[in-house]
Amino acid sequence: MADIETKESAYVVDKLIAEDIDSYLDQHEHKTMLRFITCGSVDDGKSTLIGRLLYDSKMIFEDQLDALANDSKKVGTQGQEIDFALLVDGLAAEREQGITIDVAYRFFNTEKRKFIVADCPGHEQYTRNMVTGASTSDLAVILIDARKGVLVQTRRHSYICKLLGVKNIVLAVNKMDLVDYSQEVFDKILADYREFAESIGIENFTAMPISGYKGDNITTLSENTPWYKAPEYAGVPLIEHLETVEVLTSDDADKPFRMPVQWVNRPNLDFRGFSGQIATGVVKPKDKIRVLPSGKTSTVSKIVTFDGELEEAGAGQSVTICFEDEIDCSRGSVISVADAPPQTADQFESTFVWMADEAMVPGRAYWMKIGTQMVSASVAEPKYEINVNTMEELAAKTLELNSIGVAEMTTDKQIVFEPYTENRQLGGFILIDKMTNATVAAGMINFSLRRSQNVHWQAVDISRKQHADLKNQKPAVLWFTGLSGSGKSTIANLVEKKLHRMNRHTFLLDGDNVRHGLNKDLGFTESDRIENIRRVGEVSKLMTDAGLIVITAFISPFQADRELVRAMLPEGEFLEVFIDTPLKVAEARDVKGLYKKARAGELKNFTGIDSPYEAPRNPEIRVDTTKLSPEEAADLIVDTLLGDV
């Protein structure tokens, strides 16, 4: 404890707390908030800086400090001294690894502001975390190790901040204590960074020489950097800058009014309000509004809140708005000022940040959530990928984890949007995998494509693979075979229900829907039975071309016929499912009374009685119905099918 420099910080311990708590609280009720991210490479000292901010603002309690002192001795990297990074590196696994692997949020207060800090890792493979942190940030602190200067990671972090629209950038040149607080070192880094920043369109940034570890220029100007007071530098400590910087996103209030509708509030027949958080602009009673995408107009009758009706409400507020007319409006609609509505479209060019281990599949349908709209969207092959280190545009067939690229996309219906650079809320979206439900990408709409400009890949013929990709599945035929009464239809039905519940696109072909239509010209002679199976095979093949999982439930007694169908399909798509029920068991069940009729000679060519059944020799799946219940059998089949996909 004694080793650490515990300068009393000027901005936190407020005498008012002890002397006049009411004034203190009144004052603090009127604070504003700043959300910022810190980004830097692994050893740039981010966690140490944040630990320092928390420590200096008295956000660390005594018991936490004691625990910290203990931990510092055990796993710390600062010898006997306090390792601030340990305060911030949360999860057990990463504490052992010594790296921050995820976004962590930290909080501290000063007199003027409440701060929320997103601690973003600088590690190569975690671009996605930085994007996540930047998406909600008003400002970014980009850390540079004074000994190392502008690195590839610095470029990447700056580019991501620019991409996500973080307009306030602080370049914190850290570890100045390790370069003897050299002005030349600082100036060189500043010049290098300025050149790079300009090349990617960052016009303004504020640079400061600091030491998170020693506390220089954090809360007060450091005596070690007297040159920093010269007029060409910002000349303020980090905290003071964070407290006073204008939050540029607050200009959302000056933009036209837009509010995505989250929820329709309808407590009784006399009240119908639309609840949401205002994205941009200001709304007042009597304002003319337009509801998108329908385009219907009305007038605001009142703005309702728990605390009473409002005379006006602006960007960032969560409210409930009522109209004078009963017009169509529901979750996903956007309420806008009547004369300057946002656009609607279904084809876009967007920039994507891929966030999942599984790479993007061009043509596949993903869920797209934009504002409160949830639609199905497919992304074309990327136009290019961006090398985030060099800003080069590279040819790409797909986007992999942590890669950023530009591609065209289409949605299954018109959505209300604005380009991301104009409106974060109506231009930023996430893509969700329909199978795993994981958030796989973040996207930013650049612009919509005119109807005449078809998205390129739509012009080419839709292939078998594209059909399947759109459905997020591998097509297959589950070909059930077995004696009459063996349980084929029962199990096939269960299998289809299970797959359907898992969002698989399926179709069940059985005697009922085939015999009555397609094959109603066929009887039960051997040749008709063969033709029956051949036709079912052809239909199954067409359906797999359309991307479906086809389930057939026919006795299909002959090995040769089943092999014929197998040969029609690509390798691996035909799964023979043998419902293995011994004749005596099937006959004993005799659900439809058919065996009885066959034994009585009333039915001819009945499989198992006077017509042979050729059991499959090597079925992909064998179900022993004397051991498995229909539910268990269906689970086995579904597991085998999906395990294979």
Place this chain on the structure above:
Amino acid sequence: MKKLTHLERLEAESIQIIREVAAEADKPVMLYSVGKDSAVMLHLARKAFYPSPPPFPLLHVDTTWKFKAMYDLRDKMAEMSGMELLVYNNPEAKEKGINPFDHGSLHTDMWKTEGLKQALDKYGFDAAFGGARRDEEKSRAKERIFSFRTSSHGWDPKNQRPELWNLYNAKKARGESIRVFPISNWTELDVWQYIRLENIPIVPLYFAEKRPTFEWEGGLFMADDPERLEKVLGYMPEITEKSIRFRTLGCFPLTGAVESEASTLTEVIQETLLTTTSERQGRVIDKDAGGAGMEVKKQQGYF
């Protein structure tokens, strides 16, 4: 337009989160523990849907060992908000007479962790609001606002969904559920300030008063139900009157009291600001298993 204050921004964000869940979840529920964080969360839910009552019930996973004053406020708040109140007691814990004195951490496991899982399964809730904040504890600082649980209620901290802007992905497979923390970004001070600003009712135990106390295993506790205490401890502890209050409320034998004279809300806030021990220190639960106590508990399904 005037700029929003930090509390106004936090409030608007929380309301947005609560509405998203109501719109996207099939069967949401709000976990209500009767503490001050729950009080703020409930207040925000009432604001989010006004003039409708919040379109989900309150669920209190009860251990039967809460302070009496907590049960009183719970019932009053349910009535005031017009919401259905569900109270769940783990029948197995009840049957075995699990209590904090004899069973240590098993008490929390059975009544709270198991009780919560059972209650969620019993009613089929697919989304549960909780009043946890990121500033409370290290593992919570990295938890998402929408936090996924497997069908066995486990949490996988390595496999969390990225959360961008204010877009929350509430899609899940059958059997999976979400814990949603609408006041994730609030600090303890924010919570107190908001209670003051909005006049939100909280349990009187937060305010100092002369109360019967006893010492047990080095901590100071309130003798809320002396007869029951004697039964469980096997002896009647020495009870002395002291002016005490609580910084955090849980089961009365697990929640340490602090000696204090702060009897009004502003005095409590003042004391909180001047104090140098963190909020959860009074709770025994975080100290298990070293620094990773809460993280392990969460992986097992604790809220």
